[in-house]
Amino acid sequence: MLVAIVLVGACSGGDGSDGADVTVFAAASLTDAFTALEQRFEASGARIDVTLDFAGSAELAAQIANGAPADVFASADEATMRRLVGAGAVDGDPEVFARNRLAIAVQRGNPLGIRGLQDLARRDVTVVACASQVPCGAYADEALAKAGVEVAPASREDSVRAALAKVRLGEADAAIVYASDVHPRAGGRDEDVEAVEIPDDENVVATLSIAVLKDASDRGAAREWLRFVTSTEARAILVDEYGFLAP
Amino acid sequence: MSRRAPLHRPPAAAVVVAAVGFAAFFVLPLLGLLERVTWSHVLRDLDDPAVRPALRLSLVCSTAAAALSVVFGVPLAWVLARTEFPGKGIVRALAVLPMVLPPVVGGVALLSAFGRRGIAGRWLDEWFDVQIPFTTAAAVMAATFVSMPFLVVTVDGALRAFDTRFEDAAASLGAGRWTMFRRVTLPMIWPSLAAGVALAWARALGEFGATITFAGNLRGKTQTMPLAVYLTLQSDPGAALTLSLVLLAVSVVVLVLAGRRAFAR
Numbered sequence: 001m002l003v004a005i006v007l008v009g010a011c012s013g014g015d016g017s018d019g020a021d022v023t024v025f026a027a028a029s030l031t032d033a034f035t036a037l038e039q040r041f042e043a044s045g046a047r048i049d050v051t052l053d054f055a056g057s058a059e060l061a062a063q064i065a066n067g068a069p070a071d072v073f074a075s076a077d078e079a080t081m082r083r084l085v086g087a088g089a090v091d092g093d094p095e096v097f098a099r100n101r102l103a104i105a106v107q108r109g110n111p112l113g114i115r116g117l118q119d120l121a122r123r124d125v126t127v128v129a130c131a132s133q134v135p136c137g138a139y140a141d142e143a144l145a146k147a148g149v150e151v152a153p154a155s156r157e158d159s160v161r162a163a164l165a166k167v168r169l170g171e172a173d174a175a176i177v178y179a180s181d182v183h184p185r186a187g188g189r190d191e192d193v194e195a196v197e198i199p200d201d202e203n204v205v206a207t208l209s210i211a212v213l214k215d216a217s218d219r220g221a222a223r224e225w226l227r228f229v230t231s232t233e234a235r236a237i238l239v240d241e242y243g244f245l246a247p
Numbered sequence: 248m249s250r251r252a253p254l255h256r257p258p259a260a261a262v263v264v265a266a267v268g269f270a271a272f273f274v275l276p277l278l279g280l281l282e283r284v285t286w287s288h289v290l291r292d293l294d295d296p297a298v299r300p301a302l303r304l305s306l307v308c309s310t311a312a313a314a315l316s317v318v319f320g321v322p323l324a325w326v327l328a329r330t331e332f333p334g335k336g337i338v339r340a341l342a343v344l345p346m347v348l349p350p351v352v353g354g355v356a357l358l359s360a361f362g363r364r365g366i367a368g369r370w371l372d373e374w375f376d377v378q379i380p381f382t383t384a385a386a387v388m389a390a391t392f393v394s395m396p397f398l399v400v401t402v403d404g405a406l407r408a409f410d411t412r413f414e415d416a417a418a419s420l421g422a423g424r425w426t427m428f429r430r431v432t433l434p435m436i437w438p439s440l441a442a443g444v445a446l447a448w449a450r451a452l453g454e455f456g457a458t459i460t461f462a463g464n465l466r467g468k469t470q471t472m473p474l475a476v477y478l479t480l481q482s483d484p485g486a487a488l489t490l491s492l493v494l495l496a497v498s499v500v501v502l503v504l505a506g507r508r509a510f511a512r
Contacts, residue, residue: 058481065484126381131464133482154381155463158478166463169355170364171380 019047020221023069025060026052027076027208028159029100029136029178033242034074034229040237041228048221056134056159064089064213071216072225074208076100076160076178077135081209091219094211097230098244101203102136102143103179104196105167112173114196117147120174128163128172131156136163139204140176147202168192178206183243208244277495284492285485292489300467301475302493304383308458308471309451312390313398316447320398321440325428327399328406339403343396353392354460361388361461385462386469390451397450398443405439406432445505452498 026034031054038050053060053070057080064070065087073090074097075081081094106114112125120127129151130137137156144151154172157163164181166172174196182195210229216222228234238244257265292298327339345353361368361379371377379385409432417431433440455473462469464478472494480487 056481062481062484126378128463131478133478153465155465155469157464158459158481162459169358169362171358171362 019049020218021049021051022071022216022218022221022225023051023053024072024074024225025064025068025070026054026074027057027060027135028054028161029076029181030054030074030208031161033180033238033244036237036241037229037234040233041225044228046224046228048224050225054161056130058134059158067215069215069217070213071218071222072210072212074210074229075135076206076208077138078207078209079138080135081211084211084213089214090211091214091216092212094209095226095230096207096209096247098208098235098238098247100206100208100244101179102139102176102198102206103182104198105164105175105177105182105193106196107167107170107173108192108194110194110196114174116196117144117149117151117176117198117202120144120151120176121149126171126173127151127153127175128155128157128166129153129176130160130163131158134159135206136160136176136178139206142204143176143198143202146204147198164193180243205245207247280488280491280495284488288485289489289492292483292486293493295479295486295490297466297470297475297479298490298493301470301472301490302497304386304467304470305452305472305494306497308383308386308390309394309448309454311387312394312451312454313444313448315387315391316395316398317440317444320395320443320447321402324399324402324406327403328409342399345393346396346400350393350454350456350458351460354389354457357385357389357392357457357461361385380461381463381465381469383462383468386458386471389457389461390454393454393457394447394451397446398440401439401443401446402436405436409436441505445502448505449498449502452494 024034034052034054038052041050042048055063057076060068060070060073061075061080061084064073064084073081073084075084075094081090084090085094104114104117104120106112112119112122114120114125119125129140132138132141136159155166157166157175160177160181163172163175164177167175170192179195179197182193184195210226212219212222212226235246239246323342327335327342348356357365358368358380359365361371363369363372363378363380368379371379379388413431413435414427417427422430453473454471455477458469458471459474459477464470464474470478472490476487476490476494479490
Protein backbone atom coordinates (compact mmCIF):
# COMPACT_ATOMS: atom_id res chain seq x y z
CA MET A 1 0.00 0.00 0.00
CA LEU A 2 2.76 2.42 0.94
CA VAL A 3 4.61 1.43 -2.19
CA ALA A 4 1.51 2.18 -4.22
CA ILE A 5 1.10 5.59 -2.60
CA VAL A 6 4.67 6.52 -3.40
CA LEU A 7 4.37 5.27 -6.99
CA VAL A 8 1.15 7.16 -7.59
CA GLY A 9 2.68 10.25 -6.04
CA ALA A 10 5.71 10.01 -8.31
CA CYS A 11 3.48 9.82 -11.37
CA SER A 12 1.55 12.94 -10.51
CA GLY A 13 4.64 14.86 -9.35
CA GLY A 14 5.53 16.84 -12.44
CA ASP A 15 8.25 19.49 -12.24
CA GLY A 16 6.24 22.35 -13.74
CA SER A 17 7.45 24.08 -16.89
CA ASP A 18 6.37 27.71 -16.49
CA GLY A 19 4.99 29.14 -13.28
CA ALA A 20 5.10 27.07 -10.14
CA ASP A 21 3.01 24.14 -9.01
CA VAL A 22 2.00 23.85 -5.40
CA THR A 23 0.44 20.64 -4.16
CA VAL A 24 -1.65 21.17 -1.06
CA PHE A 25 -2.71 18.29 1.16
CA ALA A 26 -5.71 19.49 3.14
CA ALA A 27 -8.10 18.05 5.70
CA ALA A 28 -11.38 16.72 4.30
CA SER A 29 -13.29 19.39 6.22
CA LEU A 30 -11.60 22.03 4.08
CA THR A 31 -12.86 20.58 0.78
CA ASP A 32 -15.34 23.32 -0.13
CA ALA A 33 -13.51 26.23 1.49
CA PHE A 34 -10.10 25.52 -0.03
CA THR A 35 -11.61 24.90 -3.45
CA ALA A 36 -13.10 28.39 -3.26
CA LEU A 37 -9.85 29.85 -1.96
CA GLU A 38 -7.92 28.23 -4.80
CA GLN A 39 -10.17 29.85 -7.39
CA ARG A 40 -9.76 33.24 -5.71
CA PHE A 41 -5.99 32.76 -5.45
CA GLU A 42 -5.50 31.76 -9.06
CA ALA A 43 -7.86 34.50 -10.29
CA SER A 44 -5.81 37.07 -8.39
CA GLY A 45 -3.07 36.71 -10.99
CA ALA A 46 -0.66 34.52 -9.04
CA ARG A 47 1.45 32.53 -11.48
CA ILE A 48 1.08 29.52 -9.25
CA ASP A 49 -0.97 26.46 -10.07
CA VAL A 50 -2.44 25.03 -6.88
CA THR A 51 -3.40 21.36 -6.79
CA LEU A 52 -5.60 20.33 -3.87
CA ASP A 53 -5.75 16.86 -2.39
CA PHE A 54 -8.30 16.22 0.33
CA ALA A 55 -8.49 13.33 2.79
CA GLY A 56 -8.55 12.73 6.52
CA SER A 57 -5.73 14.73 8.15
CA ALA A 58 -4.16 11.65 9.67
CA GLU A 59 -4.09 9.81 6.37
CA LEU A 60 -2.48 12.79 4.65
CA ALA A 61 0.10 13.09 7.41
CA ALA A 62 0.94 9.41 7.01
CA GLN A 63 1.35 9.89 3.26
CA ILE A 64 3.60 12.91 3.79
CA ALA A 65 5.71 11.01 6.31
CA ASN A 66 6.15 8.36 3.61
CA GLY A 67 7.40 10.83 1.05
CA ALA A 68 4.25 11.86 -0.80
CA PRO A 69 5.11 14.93 -2.92
CA ALA A 70 3.12 17.55 -1.02
CA ASP A 71 4.29 21.13 -0.62
CA VAL A 72 1.80 22.39 1.94
CA PHE A 73 -0.21 20.61 4.61
CA ALA A 74 -3.39 21.93 6.24
CA SER A 75 -4.51 19.90 9.24
CA ALA A 76 -7.87 19.77 10.96
CA ASP A 77 -6.28 19.46 14.37
CA GLU A 78 -3.10 20.34 16.21
CA ALA A 79 -2.18 16.82 17.24
CA THR A 80 -1.75 15.65 13.65
CA MET A 81 0.28 18.73 12.74
CA ARG A 82 2.45 18.22 15.84
CA ARG A 83 3.18 14.67 14.72
CA LEU A 84 4.49 15.93 11.40
CA VAL A 85 6.52 18.66 13.11
CA GLY A 86 7.95 15.98 15.39
CA ALA A 87 8.84 13.88 12.35
CA GLY A 88 10.84 16.82 11.01
CA ALA A 89 8.68 17.15 7.91
CA VAL A 90 7.66 20.78 8.42
CA ASP A 91 9.55 23.90 7.35
CA GLY A 92 9.22 26.70 9.91
CA ASP A 93 6.31 26.91 12.34
CA PRO A 94 2.74 25.93 11.47
CA GLU A 95 0.30 28.83 11.42
CA VAL A 96 -3.22 28.69 12.77
CA PHE A 97 -5.60 30.03 10.12
CA ALA A 98 -9.05 29.09 11.39
CA ARG A 99 -10.93 27.27 14.10
CA ASN A 100 -13.92 25.01 13.96
CA ARG A 101 -16.55 23.56 16.26
CA LEU A 102 -18.62 20.44 16.18
CA ALA A 103 -22.26 20.23 15.19
CA ILE A 104 -24.74 17.45 14.60
CA ALA A 105 -25.77 16.84 11.01
CA VAL A 106 -29.34 15.56 10.70
CA GLN A 107 -31.78 14.94 7.87
CA ARG A 108 -33.35 18.06 6.43
CA GLY A 109 -36.37 18.98 8.55
CA ASN A 110 -34.93 17.06 11.50
CA PRO A 111 -37.64 14.36 11.39
CA LEU A 112 -36.44 12.69 14.60
CA GLY A 113 -36.39 15.94 16.55
CA ILE A 114 -32.74 15.71 17.56
CA ARG A 115 -31.88 18.66 19.80
CA GLY A 116 -28.45 17.83 21.15
CA LEU A 117 -25.85 15.20 21.94
CA GLN A 118 -28.19 13.63 24.54
CA ASP A 119 -30.59 12.58 21.79
CA LEU A 120 -27.85 10.63 20.04
CA ALA A 121 -28.11 8.01 22.79
CA ARG A 122 -31.72 7.29 21.80
CA ARG A 123 -32.24 3.81 20.44
CA ASP A 124 -34.23 4.98 17.42
CA VAL A 125 -31.40 7.21 16.25
CA THR A 126 -28.72 5.74 13.97
CA VAL A 127 -25.55 7.72 14.63
CA VAL A 128 -22.26 7.77 12.78
CA ALA A 129 -19.09 9.49 13.92
CA CYS A 130 -15.52 9.64 12.69
CA ALA A 131 -13.04 6.99 13.78
CA SER A 132 -11.00 8.00 16.81
CA GLN A 133 -7.85 7.93 14.65
CA VAL A 134 -9.00 10.96 12.66
CA PRO A 135 -9.36 14.43 14.21
CA CYS A 136 -13.14 14.72 13.95
CA GLY A 137 -13.47 11.38 15.75
CA ALA A 138 -11.16 12.37 18.57
CA TYR A 139 -13.11 15.64 18.95
CA ALA A 140 -16.41 13.76 18.91
CA ASP A 141 -15.22 11.48 21.71
CA GLU A 142 -14.16 14.54 23.65
CA ALA A 143 -17.50 16.31 23.18
CA LEU A 144 -19.50 13.21 24.15
CA ALA A 145 -17.38 12.83 27.27
CA LYS A 146 -17.96 16.50 28.15
CA ALA A 147 -21.71 16.04 27.70
CA GLY A 148 -21.60 12.80 29.70
CA VAL A 149 -23.45 10.92 26.96
CA GLU A 150 -22.83 7.31 26.02
CA VAL A 151 -23.42 6.83 22.32
CA ALA A 152 -23.01 3.63 20.34
CA PRO A 153 -22.35 4.79 16.78
CA ALA A 154 -23.37 2.42 13.98
CA SER A 155 -20.10 3.21 12.25
CA ARG A 156 -16.86 5.11 12.81
CA GLU A 157 -16.07 6.63 9.44
CA ASP A 158 -12.64 7.38 8.04
CA SER A 159 -13.26 11.08 7.42
CA VAL A 160 -15.75 13.75 8.36
CA ARG A 161 -17.04 13.83 4.78
CA ALA A 162 -17.68 10.10 4.82
CA ALA A 163 -19.67 10.51 8.05
CA LEU A 164 -21.68 13.35 6.54
CA ALA A 165 -22.28 11.30 3.39
CA LYS A 166 -23.98 8.59 5.45
CA VAL A 167 -26.55 11.18 6.58
CA ARG A 168 -26.86 12.61 3.07
CA LEU A 169 -27.54 9.14 1.72
CA GLY A 170 -30.20 8.64 4.36
CA GLU A 171 -28.47 5.68 6.02
CA ALA A 172 -27.74 7.50 9.26
CA ASP A 173 -30.02 9.85 11.18
CA ALA A 174 -27.23 11.88 12.68
CA ALA A 175 -23.50 12.43 12.34
CA ILE A 176 -21.11 14.34 14.54
CA VAL A 177 -19.30 16.65 12.13
CA TYR A 178 -17.71 20.08 12.03
CA ALA A 179 -20.00 23.09 12.08
CA SER A 180 -18.38 24.23 8.83
CA ASP A 181 -19.51 21.01 7.11
CA VAL A 182 -23.15 21.85 7.72
CA HIS A 183 -22.89 25.61 7.53
CA PRO A 184 -26.04 26.81 5.72
CA ARG A 185 -24.01 28.70 3.16
CA ALA A 186 -21.33 26.09 2.60
CA GLY A 187 -21.64 24.71 -0.91
CA GLY A 188 -25.11 26.23 -1.07
CA ARG A 189 -26.67 23.01 -2.36
CA ASP A 190 -27.25 21.08 0.79
CA GLU A 191 -30.89 20.13 0.53
CA ASP A 192 -30.34 16.87 2.38
CA VAL A 193 -28.95 17.86 5.75
CA GLU A 194 -29.19 20.56 8.34
CA ALA A 195 -27.26 21.38 11.49
CA VAL A 196 -28.17 21.00 15.14
CA GLU A 197 -25.90 23.14 17.28
CA ILE A 198 -23.94 21.82 20.21
CA PRO A 199 -23.78 24.28 23.13
CA ASP A 200 -20.37 25.68 24.11
CA ASP A 201 -20.05 23.75 27.36
CA GLU A 202 -20.31 20.45 25.48
CA ASN A 203 -18.46 21.57 22.36
CA VAL A 204 -14.77 21.54 21.52
CA VAL A 205 -12.72 23.94 19.46
CA ALA A 206 -10.69 22.46 16.64
CA THR A 207 -7.62 24.36 15.56
CA LEU A 208 -6.77 24.29 11.87
CA SER A 209 -3.17 24.97 11.03
CA ILE A 210 -1.17 25.14 7.83
CA ALA A 211 2.53 24.63 7.19
CA VAL A 212 5.00 24.50 4.33
CA LEU A 213 6.76 21.15 4.13
CA LYS A 214 10.52 20.60 4.16
CA ASP A 215 10.41 18.62 0.93
CA ALA A 216 8.42 21.26 -0.96
CA SER A 217 9.65 21.55 -4.54
CA ASP A 218 9.24 25.35 -4.49
CA ARG A 219 9.10 26.71 -0.97
CA GLY A 220 8.64 30.29 -2.19
CA ALA A 221 5.50 29.41 -4.09
CA ALA A 222 4.29 27.23 -1.24
CA ARG A 223 4.78 30.11 1.19
CA GLU A 224 2.79 32.41 -1.08
CA TRP A 225 -0.21 30.07 -0.84
CA LEU A 226 0.24 29.91 2.93
CA ARG A 227 0.31 33.71 3.11
CA PHE A 228 -2.89 33.87 1.11
CA VAL A 229 -4.69 31.32 3.32
CA THR A 230 -3.72 33.30 6.43
CA SER A 231 -4.66 36.67 4.85
CA THR A 232 -7.66 38.71 5.96
CA GLU A 233 -9.23 38.16 2.54
CA ALA A 234 -9.12 34.39 2.93
CA ARG A 235 -10.26 34.64 6.54
CA ALA A 236 -13.35 36.55 5.48
CA ILE A 237 -14.22 33.77 3.03
CA LEU A 238 -13.57 31.02 5.58
CA VAL A 239 -15.64 32.70 8.29
CA ASP A 240 -18.46 34.37 6.36
CA GLU A 241 -19.02 31.86 3.62
CA TYR A 242 -17.95 28.55 5.10
CA GLY A 243 -18.75 28.77 8.78
CA PHE A 244 -15.28 28.51 10.27
CA LEU A 245 -14.31 30.56 13.32
CA ALA A 246 -11.57 33.19 13.20
CA PRO A 247 -8.24 31.92 14.58
CA MET B 248 2.56 -35.54 -12.90
CA SER B 249 4.74 -36.60 -15.81
CA ARG B 250 7.80 -34.63 -16.84
CA ARG B 251 7.08 -32.23 -19.70
CA ALA B 252 8.71 -32.88 -23.06
CA PRO B 253 11.11 -30.06 -24.05
CA LEU B 254 8.79 -29.12 -26.90
CA HIS B 255 6.11 -28.04 -24.45
CA ARG B 256 8.45 -26.13 -22.20
CA PRO B 257 8.40 -22.31 -22.61
CA PRO B 258 11.50 -20.87 -24.32
CA ALA B 259 14.16 -19.05 -22.29
CA ALA B 260 12.86 -15.60 -23.26
CA ALA B 261 9.41 -16.39 -21.85
CA VAL B 262 11.00 -17.64 -18.64
CA VAL B 263 12.99 -14.40 -18.31
CA VAL B 264 9.88 -12.26 -18.86
CA ALA B 265 8.01 -14.39 -16.33
CA ALA B 266 10.81 -13.97 -13.79
CA VAL B 267 10.95 -10.17 -14.25
CA GLY B 268 7.18 -9.85 -13.92
CA PHE B 269 7.12 -12.10 -10.87
CA ALA B 270 9.92 -10.15 -9.19
CA ALA B 271 8.51 -6.69 -9.95
CA PHE B 272 4.87 -7.30 -9.11
CA PHE B 273 4.94 -10.06 -6.51
CA VAL B 274 8.29 -10.37 -4.78
CA LEU B 275 9.52 -6.78 -4.48
CA PRO B 276 6.35 -5.27 -2.98
CA LEU B 277 6.27 -8.14 -0.49
CA LEU B 278 9.94 -7.69 0.38
CA GLY B 279 9.35 -3.96 0.75
CA LEU B 280 6.59 -4.69 3.23
CA LEU B 281 8.73 -7.13 5.18
CA GLU B 282 11.63 -4.71 5.20
CA ARG B 283 9.50 -1.98 6.75
CA VAL B 284 8.05 -4.06 9.54
CA THR B 285 9.51 -3.25 12.93
CA TRP B 286 9.93 -6.80 14.11
CA SER B 287 10.54 -5.86 17.75
CA HIS B 288 7.07 -4.29 17.85
CA VAL B 289 5.20 -7.13 16.21
CA LEU B 290 3.98 -8.72 19.43
CA ARG B 291 2.94 -5.37 20.86
CA ASP B 292 1.12 -4.49 17.62
CA LEU B 293 -0.71 -7.81 17.58
CA ASP B 294 -1.91 -7.16 21.10
CA ASP B 295 -3.99 -4.23 19.87
CA PRO B 296 -7.62 -4.86 20.86
CA ALA B 297 -8.76 -4.16 17.29
CA VAL B 298 -6.78 -7.02 15.77
CA ARG B 299 -8.60 -10.12 16.93
CA PRO B 300 -12.17 -9.02 16.18
CA ALA B 301 -11.05 -7.73 12.78
CA LEU B 302 -9.26 -10.94 11.87
CA ARG B 303 -12.18 -13.07 13.02
CA LEU B 304 -14.63 -10.90 11.09
CA SER B 305 -12.47 -11.02 7.98
CA LEU B 306 -12.39 -14.80 8.03
CA VAL B 307 -16.14 -15.02 8.67
CA CYS B 308 -17.02 -12.53 5.93
CA SER B 309 -14.70 -13.92 3.27
CA THR B 310 -15.74 -17.51 3.94
CA ALA B 311 -19.43 -16.58 3.91
CA ALA B 312 -18.87 -14.61 0.70
CA ALA B 313 -17.13 -17.57 -0.94
CA ALA B 314 -19.98 -19.86 0.13
CA LEU B 315 -22.64 -17.47 -1.20
CA SER B 316 -20.66 -17.15 -4.40
CA VAL B 317 -20.85 -20.92 -4.86
CA VAL B 318 -24.56 -21.09 -4.00
CA PHE B 319 -25.50 -18.36 -6.49
CA GLY B 320 -22.52 -18.35 -8.81
CA VAL B 321 -22.45 -22.00 -9.89
CA PRO B 322 -26.09 -22.02 -11.09
CA LEU B 323 -25.49 -18.67 -12.79
CA ALA B 324 -22.42 -20.01 -14.58
CA TRP B 325 -24.38 -23.14 -15.49
CA VAL B 326 -27.16 -21.06 -17.04
CA LEU B 327 -24.71 -18.80 -18.85
CA ALA B 328 -22.69 -21.68 -20.24
CA ARG B 329 -25.53 -23.94 -21.31
CA THR B 330 -28.59 -21.94 -22.25
CA GLU B 331 -29.33 -19.52 -25.05
CA PHE B 332 -31.57 -16.56 -24.40
CA PRO B 333 -31.86 -13.04 -25.74
CA GLY B 334 -29.64 -10.56 -23.92
CA LYS B 335 -27.26 -13.23 -22.67
CA GLY B 336 -24.30 -11.06 -23.62
CA ILE B 337 -25.65 -8.33 -21.39
CA VAL B 338 -26.20 -10.71 -18.49
CA ARG B 339 -22.65 -12.01 -18.84
CA ALA B 340 -21.28 -8.46 -18.90
CA LEU B 341 -23.33 -7.45 -15.85
CA ALA B 342 -22.10 -10.51 -13.98
CA VAL B 343 -18.51 -9.30 -14.21
CA LEU B 344 -19.35 -5.63 -13.66
CA PRO B 345 -18.22 -5.67 -9.99
CA MET B 346 -14.73 -6.60 -11.24
CA VAL B 347 -14.32 -3.32 -13.09
CA LEU B 348 -16.44 -1.08 -10.89
CA PRO B 349 -14.41 0.86 -8.30
CA PRO B 350 -15.41 -0.87 -5.05
CA VAL B 351 -16.45 2.41 -3.45
CA VAL B 352 -18.95 2.89 -6.28
CA GLY B 353 -20.02 -0.70 -5.70
CA GLY B 354 -20.71 0.27 -2.09
CA VAL B 355 -22.87 3.19 -3.18
CA ALA B 356 -24.68 0.87 -5.60
CA LEU B 357 -25.38 -1.56 -2.76
CA LEU B 358 -26.68 1.33 -0.64
CA SER B 359 -28.94 2.37 -3.50
CA ALA B 360 -30.31 -1.16 -3.58
CA PHE B 361 -30.37 -2.26 0.05
CA GLY B 362 -29.93 0.96 2.04
CA ARG B 363 -32.77 2.47 4.04
CA ARG B 364 -33.75 4.49 0.99
CA GLY B 365 -32.68 1.87 -1.56
CA ILE B 366 -34.91 0.26 -4.14
CA ALA B 367 -35.31 -2.91 -2.08
CA GLY B 368 -34.04 -1.61 1.24
CA ARG B 369 -36.89 0.83 1.74
CA TRP B 370 -39.40 -2.02 1.70
CA LEU B 371 -37.28 -4.11 4.05
CA ASP B 372 -37.21 -1.12 6.37
CA GLU B 373 -40.92 -0.35 6.08
CA TRP B 374 -42.38 -3.86 6.16
CA PHE B 375 -39.97 -5.80 8.32
CA ASP B 376 -38.06 -3.05 10.16
CA VAL B 377 -34.87 -4.58 8.76
CA GLN B 378 -31.91 -2.31 8.02
CA ILE B 379 -28.94 -3.88 6.29
CA PRO B 380 -26.25 -1.13 6.29
CA PHE B 381 -23.90 -1.09 9.29
CA THR B 382 -24.42 -4.82 9.96
CA THR B 383 -22.17 -7.83 9.50
CA ALA B 384 -24.65 -9.00 6.86
CA ALA B 385 -23.80 -5.86 4.89
CA ALA B 386 -20.09 -6.66 5.13
CA VAL B 387 -20.78 -10.17 3.83
CA MET B 388 -22.91 -8.77 0.99
CA ALA B 389 -20.21 -6.29 0.02
CA ALA B 390 -17.63 -9.07 -0.04
CA THR B 391 -19.94 -11.34 -2.06
CA PHE B 392 -20.65 -8.53 -4.51
CA VAL B 393 -16.99 -8.08 -5.38
CA SER B 394 -15.97 -11.73 -5.26
CA MET B 395 -18.76 -13.67 -7.02
CA PRO B 396 -17.68 -12.61 -10.55
CA PHE B 397 -14.38 -14.44 -10.05
CA LEU B 398 -16.27 -17.67 -9.42
CA VAL B 399 -18.78 -17.15 -12.22
CA VAL B 400 -16.10 -16.39 -14.81
CA THR B 401 -13.97 -19.39 -13.83
CA VAL B 402 -16.82 -21.92 -13.71
CA ASP B 403 -18.51 -20.50 -16.83
CA GLY B 404 -15.24 -20.91 -18.75
CA ALA B 405 -14.75 -24.47 -17.53
CA LEU B 406 -18.31 -25.46 -18.40
CA ARG B 407 -18.00 -24.03 -21.89
CA ALA B 408 -14.76 -25.92 -22.48
CA PHE B 409 -16.29 -29.09 -21.06
CA ASP B 410 -16.92 -31.95 -23.49
CA THR B 411 -20.68 -32.56 -23.25
CA ARG B 412 -20.31 -36.11 -24.60
CA PHE B 413 -19.54 -37.22 -21.03
CA GLU B 414 -22.94 -35.88 -20.03
CA ASP B 415 -24.56 -37.57 -23.04
CA ALA B 416 -23.07 -40.86 -21.88
CA ALA B 417 -24.39 -40.35 -18.35
CA ALA B 418 -27.82 -39.43 -19.71
CA SER B 419 -27.89 -42.54 -21.88
CA LEU B 420 -27.34 -44.52 -18.69
CA GLY B 421 -30.45 -42.94 -17.25
CA ALA B 422 -29.02 -40.12 -15.11
CA GLY B 423 -31.28 -37.08 -14.56
CA ARG B 424 -29.93 -33.58 -15.12
CA TRP B 425 -29.15 -32.92 -11.44
CA THR B 426 -27.47 -36.30 -10.98
CA MET B 427 -25.52 -35.82 -14.17
CA PHE B 428 -24.32 -32.38 -13.09
CA ARG B 429 -23.43 -33.59 -9.60
CA ARG B 430 -21.82 -36.94 -10.52
CA VAL B 431 -20.23 -36.20 -13.89
CA THR B 432 -19.89 -32.49 -14.65
CA LEU B 433 -18.90 -31.11 -11.24
CA PRO B 434 -16.17 -33.71 -10.58
CA MET B 435 -14.66 -33.00 -13.99
CA ILE B 436 -14.62 -29.21 -13.62
CA TRP B 437 -13.61 -29.51 -9.94
CA PRO B 438 -10.17 -27.85 -10.38
CA SER B 439 -11.81 -24.80 -11.98
CA LEU B 440 -14.49 -24.65 -9.32
CA ALA B 441 -11.84 -24.87 -6.59
CA ALA B 442 -9.79 -22.17 -8.28
CA GLY B 443 -12.90 -20.00 -8.54
CA VAL B 444 -13.65 -20.48 -4.84
CA ALA B 445 -10.06 -19.65 -3.90
CA LEU B 446 -10.10 -16.50 -6.06
CA ALA B 447 -13.46 -15.41 -4.67
CA TRP B 448 -12.33 -16.05 -1.10
CA ALA B 449 -9.09 -14.14 -1.58
CA ARG B 450 -10.83 -11.20 -3.23
CA ALA B 451 -13.35 -11.11 -0.39
CA LEU B 452 -10.58 -11.17 2.20
CA GLY B 453 -8.94 -8.07 0.73
CA GLU B 454 -12.20 -6.22 0.16
CA PHE B 455 -12.16 -2.63 1.42
CA GLY B 456 -14.04 0.01 -0.57
CA ALA B 457 -17.49 -1.50 -0.88
CA THR B 458 -17.37 -2.61 2.74
CA ILE B 459 -16.50 0.77 4.27
CA THR B 460 -19.12 2.45 2.07
CA PHE B 461 -21.98 -0.03 2.48
CA ALA B 462 -21.28 -1.56 5.89
CA GLY B 463 -19.38 1.24 7.59
CA ASN B 464 -16.62 0.66 10.08
CA LEU B 465 -17.35 -0.66 13.57
CA ARG B 466 -15.10 -2.90 15.59
CA GLY B 467 -16.40 -6.45 15.94
CA LYS B 468 -19.28 -5.80 13.58
CA THR B 469 -18.12 -4.45 10.24
CA GLN B 470 -14.45 -3.61 10.74
CA THR B 471 -12.62 -6.26 8.73
CA MET B 472 -8.83 -6.46 8.59
CA PRO B 473 -8.41 -4.20 5.54
CA LEU B 474 -10.45 -1.51 7.30
CA ALA B 475 -8.48 -1.94 10.51
CA VAL B 476 -5.24 -1.72 8.54
CA TYR B 477 -6.39 1.42 6.75
CA LEU B 478 -7.38 3.21 9.94
CA THR B 479 -4.32 2.06 11.84
CA LEU B 480 -2.18 3.36 8.99
CA GLN B 481 -3.42 6.84 9.84
CA SER B 482 -2.25 6.81 13.42
CA ASP B 483 0.43 4.13 13.59
CA PRO B 484 1.87 3.07 10.21
CA GLY B 485 4.16 0.52 11.85
CA ALA B 486 1.28 -1.32 13.48
CA ALA B 487 -0.64 -1.17 10.19
CA LEU B 488 2.20 -3.00 8.46
CA THR B 489 2.14 -5.70 11.11
CA LEU B 490 -1.60 -6.14 10.60
CA SER B 491 -1.18 -6.39 6.82
CA LEU B 492 1.42 -9.04 7.44
CA VAL B 493 -1.06 -11.07 9.50
CA LEU B 494 -3.63 -10.81 6.73
CA LEU B 495 -1.00 -11.83 4.21
CA ALA B 496 0.17 -14.80 6.26
CA VAL B 497 -3.38 -16.07 6.84
CA SER B 498 -4.26 -15.83 3.15
CA VAL B 499 -1.05 -17.50 2.00
CA VAL B 500 -1.58 -20.40 4.39
CA VAL B 501 -5.22 -20.87 3.36
CA LEU B 502 -4.50 -20.57 -0.37
CA VAL B 503 -1.56 -22.96 -0.24
CA LEU B 504 -3.55 -25.53 1.73
CA ALA B 505 -6.62 -25.13 -0.47
CA GLY B 506 -4.52 -25.13 -3.62
CA ARG B 507 -2.83 -28.37 -2.63
CA ARG B 508 -6.11 -30.14 -2.16
CA ALA B 509 -7.88 -28.54 -5.09
CA PHE B 510 -5.17 -28.94 -7.67
CA ALA B 511 -3.87 -32.32 -6.53
CA ARG B 512 -5.73 -34.24 -9.18
